[in-house]
Amino acid sequence: MIVLIWGPQSQGAYQPMVAAGNIEIGGLVLSNYDIVLVVIATAVAALPLVAEIHPLWRLLTTVISTARRRPPSESMSPLVTA
Numbered sequence: 013m014i015v016l017i018w019g020p021q022s023q024g025a026y027q028p029m030v031a032a033g034n035i036e037i038g039g040l041v042l043s044n045y046d047i048v049l050v051v052i053a054t055a056v057a058a059l060p061l062v063a064e065i066h067p068l069w070r071l072l073t074t075v076i077s078t079a080r081r082r083p084p085s086e087s088m089s090p091l092v093t094a
Contacts (some may be wrong), residue, residue, distance in 0.1 A: 032045035061068040 029045040
């Protein structure tokens, strides 16, 4: 599986950084690869905050918390008899 994803040739970890190139901001040279990693990490960190505000997330958490509070007999199907 690893060969299918990464290929048969070994590559150093620096190669994605070199392939992405660099950008110069005010005399400071930054790697585009590092900038992308920071953006991805920020998006992943903000995901729970955004999900908490989104109406579908609120609906899902309400349904789950309601199902947890019910006794097992109420949450079973009417066709199932105990």
